[in-house]
Amino acid sequence: xxxxxxxxxxDRILAQILQKTAINEKKYRRNExxxxxxxxxxxxxxxxxxxxxxxxxxAERLYQGITFGSKVPxxxxxxRTAYLLSEEMNGLTEEIICALLAPVxxxxxxxxxxxxxxxxESLRQYYGKETCLLIQAAARQTERMSPRPxxxxxxxxxxxxxxxxxxxxxxxxxxxRGNNLIIEPSVEEAYRIASDKYRGHRRLSGDPVLxxxxxxxxxxxxxxxxxxxxxxxxxxxxxxxxxxxEREDLDVSVSPAAARYLRxxxxxxxxxxxxxxxxxxxxxxxxxxxxxxxxxxxxxIQAASRLHNLITAKYLSGTEYFRMADHTETHYLPLLxxxxxxxxxxxxxxxxxxxxxxxxxxxxxxxxxxxxxQNRREILFFEAFLKKxxxxxxxxxxxxxxxxxxxxxxxxxxxxxxxxxxxxxxLRSLCSSQSGLPPINKANTPLTRTYVxxxxxxxxxxxxxxxxxxxxxxxxxxxxxxxxxLDMKAELSGRVHTFLWEDAYKNRFETFIALxxxxxxYLYGSLVNFGMREKQISLPSVDSSEEQITVYTPxxxxxxxxxxxxxxxxxxxxxxxxxLSAFDILINSQDPAFARDIxxxxxxxxxxxxxxxxxxxxxxxSAKREYPVRARLEWLRHVKTTTARDQLIQYFSQxxxxxxxxxxxxxxxxxxxxxxxxxxxILDQSHxxxxxxxxxxxxxxx
Amino acid sequence: xxxxxxxxxxxxxxEIQRQRGVALLSTGNIDRKKIKDAIADVFSVDExxxxxxxxxxxxxxxxxxxxxxxxxxxxxxxxxxxxxxxFTLLEVNNIRLTLSAEDVNHLYRGLGEGMEQWEIKDWxxxxxxxxxxF
Numbered sequence: 106x107x108x109x110x111x112x113x114x115x116d117r118i119l120a121q122i123l124q125k126t127a128i129n130e131k132k133y134r135r136n137e138x139x140x141x142x143x144x145x146x147x148x149x150x151x152x153x154x155x156x157x158x159x160x161x162x163x164a165e166r167l168y169q170g171i172t173f174g175s176k177v178p179x180x181x182x183x184x185r186t187a188y189l190l191s192e193e194m195n196g197l198t199e200e201i202i203c204a205l206l207a208p209v210x211x212x213x214x215x216x217x218x219x220x221x222x223x224x225x226e227s228l229r230q231y232y233g234k235e236t237c238l239l240i241q242a243a244a245r246q247t248e249r250m251s252p253r254p255x256x257x258x259x260x261x262x263x264x265x266x267x268x269x270x271x272x273x274x275x276x277x278x279x280x281x282r283g284n285n286l287i288i289e290p291s292v293e294e295a296y297r298i299a300s301d302k303y304r305g306h307r308r309l310s311g312d313p314v315l316x317x318x319x320x321x322x323x324x325x326x327x328x329x330x331x332x333x334x335x336x337x338x339x340x341x342x343x344x345x346x347x348x349x350x351e352r353e354d355l356d357v358s359v360s361p362a363a364a365r366y367l368r369x370x371x372x373x374x375x376x377x378x379x380x381x382x383x384x385x386x387x388x389x390x391x392x393x394x395x396x397x398x399x400x401x402x403x404x405x406i407q408a409a410s411r412l413h414n415l416i417t418a419k420y421l422s423g424t425e426y427f428r429m430a431d432h433t434e435t436h437y438l439p440l441l442x443x444x445x446x447x448x449x450x451x452x453x454x455x456x457x458x459x460x461x462x463x464x465x466x467x468x469x470x471x472x473x474x475x476x477x478x479q480n481r482r483e484i485l486f487f488e489a490f491l492k493k494x495x496x497x498x499x500x501x502x503x504x505x506x507x508x509x510x511x512x513x514x515x516x517x518x519x520x521x522x523x524x525x526x527x528x529x530x531x532l533r534s535l536c537s538s539q540s541g542l543p544p545i546n547k548a549n550t551p552l553t554r555t556y557v558x559x560x561x562x563x564x565x566x567x568x569x570x571x572x573x574x575x576x577x578x579x580x581x582x583x584x585x586x587x588x589x590x591l592d593m594k595a596e597l598s599g600r601v602h603t604f605l606w607e608d609a610y611k612n613r614f615e616t617f618i619a620l621x622x623x624x625x626x627y628l629y630g631s632l633v634n635f636g637m638r639e640k641q642i643s644l645p646s647v648d649s650s651e652e653q654i655t656v657y658t659p660x661x662x663x664x665x666x667x668x669x670x671x672x673x674x675x676x677x678x679x680x681x682x683x684x685l686s687a688f689d690i691l692i693n694s695q696d697p698a699f700a701r702d703i704x705x706x707x708x709x710x711x712x713x714x715x716x717x718x719x720x721x722x723x724x725x726x727s728a729k730r731e732y733p734v735r736a737r738l739e740w741l742r743h744v745k746t747t748t749a750r751d752q753l754i755q756y757f758s759q760x761x762x763x764x765x766x767x768x769x770x771x772x773x774x775x776x777x778x779x780x781x782x783x784x785x786x787i788l789d790q791s792h793x794x795x796x797x798x799x800x801x802x803x804x805x806x807x
Numbered sequence: 808x809x810x811x812x813x814x815x816x817x818x819x820x821x822e823i824q825r826q827r828g829v830a831l832l833s834t835g836n837i838d839r840k841k842i843k844d845a846i847a848d849v850f851s852v853d854e855x856x857x858x859x860x861x862x863x864x865x866x867x868x869x870x871x872x873x874x875x876x877x878x879x880x881x882x883x884x885x886x887x888x889x890x891x892x893x894f895t896l897l898e899v900n901n902i903r904l905t906l907s908a909e910d911v912n913h914l915y916r917g918l919g920e921g922m923e924q925w926e927i928k929d930w931x932x933x934x935x936x937x938x939x940x941f
Contacts, residue, residue, distance in 0.1 A: 771809065780895045781895045781898075785822065787894070787906050792908070
């Protein structure tokens, strides 16, 4: 049955809070390290659980006998806030302690005599300076705002949730910066409007509505969305709170694009609310007066919003959560599957299953966890094997030829992830059969999924190298290690590679190898129109015409060129200066020994690096350094693109005009005359020259 | 770069006269030295830097026009010849201006009122289609 939170079971809740807070602390600390802010002065990890347990016991003693409203123990009220803070809003230790203890300082006296009273001194002694300051600030805030205990309590929660929301918003901005996006003022403005309008509004779960908006914005930032889309995500539910005037002003106050997305979201929401027949469902995204790209972004926002709603649906009363799950399955899931949004599909699917068939979901989850537990040794071994394999591959084959400056093999960010809880394959068929669920089969369920995420910065074509290595290693694998490569397939126009392995115990492993951008595209579907990311994550061309090829820079940027394009074309496509001073080109290699002439023809899918100096290495390009111009007139014979030709002609014509008496020639009389007649024709039209007859001109022209 | 010669400018003058239907009795009253001076000035070279003194083509063309109008080597039609020579110099170097009748008339009148060299140059560079690149 549904897993309601019973506040009586304090020990279990405490354990949950402790566990979740530890995770939050770890996450927060990692983020701080990323942002290079002030380092932690003490080892919080060891002390935080101790502090919280102390605060827990103290609070329980202090609130003994106090009831709230209709005989709800006051301790349960505080516990609920602490739980929400830790579980839903990434609360840190200080905030949890503050949620438990702050009411004591807001004027509440310890009711029972003999209980140890809490003073400022003891607080500082127990919980350190920061926590003490936070509690005192919270107490002051609540005391000033309202004298009545119930309202004061709400104020305190508001204050604490506000702090947590601020931190979440910082996290969103950090993610956007991580995606190399500029945070425009529209995001801040959207956050200001949202926090202003949502003030005092709570969801049924008890957390503020603002947090829902932040969750959606967080998902969008994960996805690599630009400022406008994130601003729209923050405001996606705010339209009913606005006046007509404010709604019209969104164009100016936030940004025109965000307002456009918001209108698309509202329209899509209205359509989802209707009951639709199948034909209408298929064309649901063709919104009137809306760009198709806007509709896709609106769908992303809707999917993220629905996901959060489903996660917190356990707080809904009666059969509402059931209705919501049903609606999601019929309306959202087909659409998400159609657009290839695997991430949302998987999460929403498993969330829906929990409500539509709780027994089946728990059965699948448990047996899957048991399988994983039984095979943990093999899984760990496989991970170690994969790592070792990558490392050995680097040392043996490529390290010799690569410069030491490069990180080996381009694995700047290697990350393995096990998606245990999400059983994507066969989930539907497992649950639909009512008469006894079939046992989970190793053969039909991918046991472990490993993702090797490659970062392409400063490296040639890592996926290609890895594939070659895999093919080489495959031959020797069966006998030596007991791993058998069963299947190998490529997705997303050959840039995400999937390997299916089987070991001696018949365990199956699915390994994804992809660039980070492609991996994101694999997860989130068609990422269109996302500002600066657009260049990196553009849709693979379905009808790749034969007249064009695609080549890649070391950073993974795509460049489209006509067939037969040479290094000169590619250099000019990057920048005019690079083109003019190009020395030679590295194609699918980083070794300067393999540098080719700049006039070499490129092929589809090549990675390249244009060098401007004989000693230059990949990633060594500095904007400040001045490179000599190496362009020659012969290059005009090798160029294919009009850009390169125009640039070259412009350069040479300018150079000949400017500083080259040695290049001068005297126009011969025939050319001069031909030109002269053209000029005179123009002057003739201006009625400055009146011709006597046409005969002379004809003769002269002949 | 393609230069033009003094003889070619003389040709220009003769062609214009022919088109106007004026009989050329003699070319004795044409000051050839002035034309040669103008050409030498336009294509003069800085020996030290080994570059043209008038670096850009638009400089040269406007200088040619200005000098021909100022020195007035011909008995008549100096402005017209100067304009034709200027446009032909550009044309020989693959730069064709898009000119309307109003444009040409405006320049013609301007030259009569004593346009400076830089004014001619500005006028040239502001023509549509060239975007000031020459």
